[in-house]
Amino acid sequence: MKIIAMSIFVDDQDKAQQFYTEKLGFKTKHHIEIDGGFKWLTVTENHSSNPVEIVLEPNASPIAKNYQEGLYEAGIPVTMFGVDNLEKEHETLVNQGIHFHTAPKEVEGVKYAIFDDTCGNLIQIVEQ
Template sequence: MKIIAMSIFVNSQDKAQQVYTEKLGFKLKHNIEIGGDFRWLTVTEENSNNPVEIVLEPNESPIAKNYQDGLYAAGIPVTMFGVDNLEKEYEILLNKGIEFYTKPKEVEGVKYAIFDDTCGNLIQIVEQ
């Protein structure tokens, strides 16, 4: 088995597309109308051979909304992204208007920070 996709529930697919491509630097992979106001919206790593897609799914289901709200309220990131240089990435994201929930820290040799994706999620970036 291999990972082909992971889902992140978002409160606005339009906003998520803008944030994940323009601010976080992911590349749009799929943007397909699937009925109503919903799309099959995925992004992948820019300049990478990693085929894993992030599905930016609408949180229209009450279960998805409760899950997303519960994680956010508890301060738990929905996922983590790896970075080569945490301090550099932190500055780049700050300059793009990303607001951080947790400034860069180091715990047992792992550097991390947590930011708000403005789509209902906290995301952790990690330098190992």
């Protein structure tokens, strides 16, 4: 068994696609229109052989919306991305106008920071 995809609920799929590709550097893998105005929208790491896709899933269901809003209000990141150099990545993202919920910190040798993805989520970046 292997991980092929993970979902992140978003409040606006178009805005999420723009943020995840233009600000975070992922690339769009699937952008398929489906009924109801929604899309099968996935992104993957750019210039990588990692096949895992992030599904930018609409939070149209009340269950998804409550889950997303509950995590955000509690300050809990929906997922975590690894980085090689936290300080450099933090500076790059701040220069792109990304708002950080938690400034870079180090706990027991692990550096992390948490930012707002502008689509209803907190994302944690980690340097191990």
